Amino acid sequence: EIKKYITDQLDLVEHVMLAGLTHEPAIQLSEKLSNLTNLSHAFYGSDGSNAIEIAIKMSVHYWKNKGQPKKNKIIYLENSYHG
Known part of the structure; x- marks a missing residue:
């Protein structure tokens, strides 16, 4: 099916x-x-890599638009694909 x-x-x-x-x-x-x-x-997004990139860019733009451009840190796992 x-x-x-x-x-x-x-x-x-x-x-x-x-x-x-x-x-x-x-x-x-x-x-x-x-x-x-x-x-x-x-x-x-067209795939997982693209979706992660979009999410990061959208979050950075969100905080800039909220007047908090210093909120630009991204948490990730070292040696991990897609963070």
Whole structure:
């Protein structure tokens, strides 16, 4: 059953980098996430590395916009992929 879903999805979209664009499955997922979490926005990365980079950049910008630019420390695990 899982193999069929994966195959069906590959027939629709192999790989997507949204880059400010969207498509119907992303809209549907965003609506489901919004209903589950009461959050009004979703931002997607194309893979795990990209998602971590986005999260770090968004947190730095968040604190700059809040007037606290010195809040720029990132906690990570040494010798660990993705921190």
